[in-house]
Amino acid sequence: MNLTLKFKAALVTTGAVLATVSLAGAWLYRQQARDHVALLRGQQDTLASEVADDLDEQLASILSVLVRAAKRVDADVLAYPEARVRFFELSALKPPFNGAAIVSADGIVVYNDTPNAGPANISDRDYFRQARVTGQPTISLPVKSRANGHPSVLMTVPLFDADHRFIGALVGGLDLVSDNALSQWGRSRVGATGRYEISTRGTTPVYVMHPDPSMLLAPAANPATLDDFDTSRDFITRRSLRSVPWELRVVIPATEAHGPLVRAHRALLWVLVMTGLISAVAVSAGVGRLMRPLERLTLILRQQRAAGAAQAPASKPRPAAVDEGGEGDEGDEWDRLAGAFESLLRDLRVQRAEMAAVYDTSPLGVFRAALDGRLTDVNEAYLRIHGFSHRADAAEGWLSLLPIDRQAEARRAWQKIVTEPVGMHVTRKLHRTDGKPLVLVVRSAPVMIDGRVQGHVGTVADITDRIEGERALRMQAALFEATTDVVVQTDRWGRLIYMNPAARRLAGLAPDAPIQHLKALSLLPPETEARHGVEIVPQALEKGFWAGETLQWDAQRRAMLTHHLLVAHKDRHGQVEAFSAVLRDISVQRAAQQASHRSEALLRALTDAVPMAVLVVDRDGRCVDLNPAFEAWAGTPRDGLLGRLASEVMVPAGPSAPGPNWIERANAGEELTFAPVAAAPGAARWLRLRCLPLQDEQGAADGFVAIAGSIYPVPDDRG
Structure with missing residues (x-):
């Protein structure tokens, strides 16, 4: 049987409409079934929890009556x-x-x-x-x-x-x-035909409470797992009681639980049948109207063929090509429409590829969240930021990174957010899967279809390093503001961009005085300015820093000696971005050092010039310094005496000698005066010695100084 093009088009179009409507209806039915079961499950869960709590309270109350009565039972x-x-x-x-x-x-x-x-x-x-x-x-x-x-x-x-x-x-x-x-719950109803049941827990449960008294103590089967699309099974919700090893069951018969769903399914089938019939009629009429020019052309061709024309009319040439925009002048409307559609699809494919490339290469983490809060898709950046290895690990997203005790509450809050028709912008603190702390900025926007929220899409930015950097900058700024050292920063051309309070005081500038118009070289003495160009800046550019001593102007334009550190800051390409200088006034320290050196030289000159023998002994009893007079008395060069024990160099003798522990006594801070002190074996003269204790900065004994009052020859045996 040869079918006409009109009939074929009507048949195909009607079939496509019916298939599309059927698929859409099936999807809607499944969505409706899920929503219905989810709503029913939520209601039943709440009811079961409340009844279980009530039963626990009633059992506890009844048991408490018996406990109180037992207290009155005596012998x-x-x-x-x-x-x-x-x-x-x-x-x-x-x-x-x-x-x-x-x-x-x-x-x-x-x-x-x-x-x-x-x-x-x-x-x-x-x-x-x-x-x-x-x-x-x-x-x-x-x-x-x-x-x-x-x-x-x-x-x-x-x-x-x-x-x-x-x-x-x-x-x-x-x-x-x-x-x-207990029995009153067996007579209670849930809805129109639902009931309450109580059974024991375990592998062989039995009924404790049932509307049918004959079922009491009978075996209670464990309910099978509920399928959202199985309308033949009763809807059963279970809750365990806390006070006894029993289980409460809230049972809604299948006819009541799934009645609305069954009726919706029947209505959907009726709608599909009516849609098919109406579509067939409408498509047939529409295709007939569209095919009328083709039918007229076919009729003309048949008439011409039947008339036996001597020369058949030339057939209409097929258009050579249609431009990319589908706007070519040649070809009929069908060709132009096909060309425009192909061009549109090509543009859509390009846009989709571009969006996919942006999605995959974006440094921001991108996610899509369903209404239940689970993430249906994430990009590689999202996985990298959170430390996930696979996309399957990211189904729970950031919730899986929270401590266990916080996940339930956070999940409820997140599920509420993804159902709201408003966007979100929050800063969230987490720990990656490897334990590294994270600070994330999360933005999301609702996906709206027909005025209803279908989920959320959003981005995640890792600002952990930025937060740490800002914290470090705040600490650095606080340090610069509090230090007494001079801290100055300039741009690459030497223009001032920062001066801490110490630097402003040194330059005689007010705390809020502008500095952008000043150059650092204008605040330096001429000799330091000259060194900047030939020594300081070139070395800082080469090595990254320069350190040394320079002269600086103080607030009264007086030159002062400073320890000077200059650091050159470079970008990742090696180009100088700025300079930082830290200066510390060492003029007082240098003057103190010079005064100390002068005092030491003067003391050395005086010690060397006096005719008395002088010996310095440390806390360990060793000779650490002596003058030429002592060297002459001992008859040993200076280098041969330094470092030796004083007890080896000097040996007290005579009736006034303090004993063998005289060095310990002198080193402990006791001032001793005695004579004579015999020189070490080989010496020929004696000393009349006075020991003066030394103290360290904390006032503790730190050795002593032995000074000879007089030097005289060794006495004879009558001495």
């Missing part, structure tokens, strides 16, 4: 029936309990406010053994009561005497079939 209550009856009349354990009992230490039920057919023994019950062993109140797993056969939950409080010996237990029972705090 009389255990021993005497009348006391037990009176205890139960006053204890008010009904409600909340459906029954209560007093149990002896060996597990025998001695009293039950609900009479039993005979004595009962619960020593084999886990809840009783646990209370006896731990000494703490317990809540049992659901058990079948031995009194009435009903499924029950028993709360047990151990009893102790004054010596803290276990004497029994007080047991309260919650009949899961009768009215109590």
Whole structure:
């Protein structure tokens, strides 16, 4: 069967419309399903959490009633029936309990406010053994009561005497079939048909509470993982209770939970069917109108062929080419449209390639965030800044770099941000995956489609180095402002750009006086200015710095001696950007040094000129200095005496000698005067010696000076 072009175009166009609408409908359905399930899950999670908390509070409250009552059980209550009856009349354990009992230490039920057919023994019950062993109140797993056969939950409080010996237990029972705090939840409804269930936890859970009493103590299956698009399963939310090993389940039947979704699916199918029919009719009419000139041309050609024209009309030539803009003069509208479309696609491909190149090579980290806060795409710079190795590691983005205890709160805040229709500009402090601290500037803008936020796109800039640099500059500036040294900076042409307070005081400038019009050389004496051009600046340019002594003007235009450091700052191409100079006044120090040198020379001249023998001994008892008179007395050259022990050079003798420890006494600060002092073996003269102690800067003994009052020959044996 030959199909007409009109029918083919209508068929293809209708199919394309139906396929597009179907895909869009499927996508919308999936989005709607996700949104519906997410909303339902959020509501159910909140409800389950609130009910679980309420159940925990109710169980704790009921157990506290039993604990308070147990405090009133004494030996009389255990021993005497009348006391037990009176205890139960006053204890008010009904409600909340459906029954209560007093149990002896060996597990025998001695009293039950609900009479039993005979004595009962619960020593084999886990809840009783646990209370006896731990000494703490317990809540049992659901058990079948031995009194009435009903499924029950028993709360047990151990009893102790004054010596803290276990004497029994007080047991309260919650009949899961009768009215109590647990069974009332089984009759409560969630929505129209939903229900609450409670089961034990573990590999073989059983029902503790269920709307159907026949299900109590029956095995409770573990719910399968919920699929967002499975409308055949009940919607179940689970929460664990804190006080007992139970689990609360909030169950919404599938018909109620997914009813809106099923109805939306049916409506979508109906819309697709109607869209297909309407599209087929509209496309058929539109294509027919567009194809009318072609049909007319076909009819004319057939008529001419049927008439048997002697010469058929020449066919219309195919346009040779259409220019890149699609605006060629040759060719029909179809050709020009095709050319313009190809040109547009080519421009779009170029723009997309350019944007991809900018995206990949940008020094800024670029990211795209979905509505749930997860990053769907990041560039290489983002990975590099945060220290991630792969894009898969960046799904959580900066959240994964926070401490564990801060991630939950930060994730909630971030998820709120990416759903807002406003941009964000924050400075964030983090630690990279390798532990390096980061300071980041994060900017983002919302992606809006049809007035709704679809996520955020943004950039990340690492300003860690800039912050550290600014901090260093502030510290450097504070140091320059506080130092007494002169600090001056100039540009590459010698124009002043900075003077610290010390420099302004030296130059006689006010703290706020402008300096941009001044040159550094104008503040220097002529001899220093001359050295700048031939020595100081050339060496700084060659080595990066120059250090030495120069003369500078002070505020009164007097020359002063300074220690001068000049540093040349160069860029990465080696070009000079600026100069920094640091100057310190050393004129007073130099004058003090010169005065010290003069004093030392004068003292040396005086010491060498006096006729008395002088010897200086350090704290270790060694000779460190002496004059020519002492050298002559000892009969040994100066170099042969320096460094020797004074006890080797001089030996006290005679009746007035202070003893062998005289050097230690003199070195310790004691002033000694004695005579004579015999010269070392080989010497021929004696000294009348006086020892004067020396002190260091802290006032401690630092050796002594020995001065000879007189020198005379060695006496004869009658001496």
